[in-house]
Amino acid sequence: MANGTKNVLVTGGAGFIGSHVVDTLIDNGYTVRVLDNLAPPTHNGKLPEWFNKKAEFLKGDVRIKKDWRKALNGVEAVIHLAAYMDQHPDFSNYVSTNVESIALMFESVVENKIPIKKIIAASSQSVYGHGKYRCKNHGSIYPEPRTINDLKNRRWDYICKDCGETLTFLPEKEDDTLFPQIPYGISKLASEQLLMNLGKKYGVSSVISRVSIALGPRQSFRHFYSGALRAFAVNVLNNEPIKINEDGQQSRDFVDVRDTASAYLKVLEDSRADFQIFNFGSGNNTKIIDLAEMVSNAAEVPFWPSLNNRFRAGDARHSPMDMDKLKALGWRPKYALAEAVSEYLKWVRQFKNLKENLDKNYDQLKKEGILFGY
Numbered sequence: 604m605a606n607g608t609k610n611v612l613v614t615g616g617a618g619f620i621g622s623h624v625v626d627t628l629i630d631n632g633y634t635v636r637v638l639d640n641l642a643p644p645t646h647n648g649k650l651p652e653w654f655n656k657k658a659e660f661l662k663g664d665v666r667i668k669k670d671w672r673k674a675l676n677g678v679e680a681v682i683h684l685a686a687y688m689d690q691h692p693d694f695s696n697y698v699s700t701n702v703e704s705i706a707l708m709f710e711s712v713v714e715n716k717i718p719i720k721k722i723i724a725a726s727s728q729s730v731y732g733h734g735k736y737r738c739k740n741h742g743s744i745y746p747e748p749r750t751i752n753d754l755k756n757r758r759w760d761y762i763c764k765d766c767g768e769t770l771t772f773l774p775e776k777e778d779d780t781l782f783p784q785i786p787y788g789i790s791k792l793a794s795e796q797l798l799m800n801l802g803k804k805y806g807v808s809s810v811i812s813r814v815s816i817a818l819g820p821r822q823s824f825r826h827f828y829s830g831a832l833r834a835f836a837v838n839v840l841n842n843e844p845i846k847i848n849e850d851g852q853q854s855r856d857f858v859d860v861r862d863t864a865s866a867y868l869k870v871l872e873d874s875r876a877d878f879q880i881f882n883f884g885s886g887n888n889t890k891i892i893d894l895a896e897m898v899s900n901a902a903e904v905p906f907w908p909s910l911n912n913r914f915r916a917g918d919a920r921h922s923p924m925d926m927d928k929l930k931a932l933g934w935r936p937k938y939a940l941a942e943a944v945s946e947y948l949k950w951v952r953q954f955k956n957l958k959e960n961l962d963k964n965y966d967q968l969k970k971e972g973i974l975f976g977y
């Protein structure tokens with residue numbers, strides 16, 4: 604415990620990352636209050652049974668100022684994780700949940716002179732958009748998204764517009780130029796800027812965490828985050844081939860949610876993190892086909908991949924993260940990806956309607972012109 608921050612408010616603390624953060628804080632002696640609206644798609648209105656009984660729970664909404672006022676009373680630090688995610692057509696909800704919530708939090712702090720010392724907010728890797736690449740003739744390039752026509756014709760990789768060379772990916776760094784491509788990512792970038800601006804103005808130490816793809820138990824299978832692990836788990840549990848998008852060679856930075864939770868503790872306790880932006884990944888880049896094989900191994904079934912020109916429009920080809928900045932504070936990931944996969948599989952086995960939920964998501968994505976080949 605540092606900087607006199609004993610009482611911490613975690614918004615979205617009933618969710619996936621939030622509930623692990625709550626456990627980590629409580630294990631480290633903090634008093635924790637959670638503000639969460641328990642709304643779909645993550646919840647069905649009920650507090651999940653894994654919610655830590657030692658935390659205080661306030662049902663409320665980060666889009667409502669009086670809920671902030673109540674939640675902030677008596678706390679010294681906030682970890683703001685509540686968010687609206689994925690790709691949905693109610694665009695204004697990204698702004699109200701992800702951006703306006705920061706404004707409402709500060710209005711409550713300023714109007715009521717609440718002595719908050721530190722605010723840490725979850726942003727996302729989505730702010731990097733398609734990321735940074737290198738052309739051997741033209742140096743570093745931020746490529747344009749691949750078109751649907753490119754993807755239909757299996758042109759998976761980015762090509763230099765000037766010389767036609769295939770580009771090689773570079774790990775995303777906190778000071779890269781940002782090109783978010785979807786309303787969710789745009790709202791996360793706006794939330795970063797608003798938090799830093801108001802934090803500096805009112806002397807509240809502010810920290811941004813750009814989360815990559817956290818994996819592990821308690822992850823809602825009702826929304827699209829970490830689609831690959833959930834989809835592959837559904838495939839192996841239904842004894843069907845693992846349906847892999849593109850050619851399976853695309854890659855992501857997956858991180859065990861317990862390492863994400865320890866990263867939040869690190870930046871909460873270390874004043875060197877104040878007014879800084881950090882990537883919250885693992886620093887390990889994994890090909891999607893290798894994740895699929897890990898899921899088969901964890902389920903102890905033969906690896907049965909199916910590659911059939913499926914793709915999601917707008918997906919980045921590679922999303923590697925550079926973790927040097929957080930590591931410089933002494934944080935290290937402790938868990939191998941195979942452990943996160945196996946913990947997740949153990950957890951999802953208890954649910955009966957996994958395939959139904961996945962199919963529902965796929966139908967919606969197909970209708971919205973995002974998912975092809977399913």
Ligand SMILES: NC(=O)c1ccc[n+]([C@@H]2O[C@H](COP(=O)([O-])OP(=O)(O)OC[C@H]3O[C@@H](n4cnc5c(N)ncnc54)[C@H](O)[C@@H]3O)[C@@H](O)[C@H]2O)c1
Pocket residue numbers: 614615616617618619620621638639640641642645646663664665666683684685686687688700725726727728813814815816817818822823828829
């Ligand atoms: N899971 C990931 O891999 C990932 C990746 C990038 C960024 N993030 C960010 O991390 C944070 C946590 O994500 P998660 O995966 O745990 O999601 P989650 O859906 O499991 O948890 C979010 C929680 O916020 C709550 N919430 C949503 N809207 C709310 C509102 N208006 N008022 C109060 N509570 C509300 C939900 O009920 C839920 O409990 C989010 O900010 C998300 O954008 C997550």
